[in-house]
Amino acid sequence: MRRRISTLAVTAAMAGGILFTALPAHAATTVAGGQSVAARGAVTVNIEELRQQSAELKAKAARLERDGHHAEAKRTRDQANALDRKIQAYIDAENNA
Template sequence: MRRRMSPLAVTALVAGGVLLGTGAAPAGAAVQPAMAGAGKVIRCDIPEMRQQAAALGSKAARLDRLGERAAAKRARARADAVERKVHACVEADRNA
């Protein structure tokens, strides 16, 4: 049996995420806006994203040493995805 969420619950979750995502950045954080299509602005916290990618990379290495090859591959893929997002943010900021 599949569990489904009501459209109202999904709308509330999305709206909550939008409200939380548009909050002001903490002082001293290097948050750079990157332009997206259709006039949307995406906020990129590059140092935090790089730290997250490094943590995922070290997690992948640890999992690899433990013999968990599939989990290590997933962690590496997530680290690569975060690095691609960082690169996209930097490029978007450079071209803006």
């Protein structure tokens, strides 16, 4: 349970920093938890940047696995998988919109 919470916290922090940095100041509203939500206009997500981050996490997991740090490698792979699921959700949302 502890690992899942920390993974979710890292994923949420990454998403908050990535998703809402492209918004102009007048188009964002801060809500509880410090996340920003678009008040008007579209929210843009750089899918290629997210894919690059996922690839970097997977490479890091492979290095950790080779070095014998199996638990850390699993956590890093879990983060990459969560990011992959998020990417797929964005793609699905775009296709269904």
